[in-house]
Amino acid sequence: MRLSTRGRYGLKAMFQLALHYGEGPIPLNTIASEHDLSENYLEQLVSALRKAGLLNSVRGAQGGYMLAKDPKDITVGNILRVLEGDIAPADCVIDDTSGCDKEEGCVTKLVWMRIRDSINEVIDSISLQDMVDEQNKLLNNKA
């Protein structure tokens, strides 16, 4: 039940971009070296996030990436779904079109649904802005 590195690296990258929201494009190598990640690998993740409309890019020297929307309008759920697909503990509860045969009266399915819903509730309720605020709170407590 672990997330893959796609979701984990991706959220870190998006969070860092949120910290610098409004400061113009930030190049990938900055983000990659800061978190000690492969720049080429990160590129794949960022590419998906751009195609999903969560990031904008500026090509060429002095280019880079920036959030496509305000951090308060991007949730952890938005990011994870782009990188990991729908979050669900079993295929039969991904959406309403999926499901197995016996279906009706499958009690284990109810369990998977409850797990799914509780995860989604958490990831959809946390925005990048929430994370930035949390970060500032942590820094203030230290100072």
Added chain:
Amino acid sequence: MRLSTRGRYGLKAMFQLALHYGEGPIPLNTIASEHDLSENYLEQLVSALRKAGLLNSVRGAQGGYMLAKDPKDITVGNILRVLEGDIAPADCVIDDTSGCDKEEGCVTKLVWMRIRDSINEVIDSISLQDMVDEQNKLLNNKA
């Protein structure tokens, strides 16, 4: 973020044993064929559950498996942890001894913790007895 077949098959098997709690040992092939699973594979899962103290076994002809405790005293969490290990979206939040370097003030870690906690809350709150009750409710509604 899917559970593996270990967790999914294992819960199904345990649920079936809960439906027949108190009726003596049930052989593996019964469970396997009922759910269309490989008996040999299921054997591995059941073996782990037995070693973890959730199942008892009776060897020899007319033998089989049965729950080691009352269904109300076995939770979905008990079962999934035996078969899948600790449930957490990232390694750094498995327990208190794990974690990365930067650690202090890692906001993404807080996100993983909230996901972890919400999953655990669900799986620890559902017992096999709850599932049996749910099953009966479904059957009554149909009748």
Added chain:
DNA sequence: AGAATACCAAGCGATTTAGTTGGAATTAAA
């Protein structure tokens, strides 16, 4: 004795993961 079971350990093909490689296109700066 024979059949029905649990128990055990090793192997194994397919799939997924976590990247790497090698480039082409674009743009700012020198």
Added chain:
DNA sequence: TTTAATTCCAACTAAATCGCTTGGTATTCT
């Protein structure tokens, strides 16, 4: 106008994990 910095893209690959299978031994009821 060249050069360096960057995004963009597609294909490849080593390693790990998953989902079993195989082949046996031990035990117990009939």
